Amino acid sequence: MDYHLNSLVFNMGEAKRRKDLGLPPREKEFVLPEFNKDKVKQKVRNTLYKYPIIPFVFYGVAIVILFVGVFGVIKYYK
Structure with missing residues (x-):
């Protein structure tokens, strides 16, 4: 008491x-959050339709990073 x-x-x-x-x-209890693939797909599509430059920017940045990495490795081993 x-x-x-x-x-x-x-x-x-x-x-x-x-x-x-x-x-x-x-x-x-550990409960995973609910993940709705269709809703995420729709959001991604809407974003890409709204900003169509995003894929070009993404690939451009990826190519720049790739070139910088390759030149860095070549310069390092010279």
């Missing part, structure tokens, strides 16, 4: 209360 009075006065959290009572930590 004394414990319950103290918990009301100090208002400790559940983890501390369980530890004081000698109980194991509460196990939470």
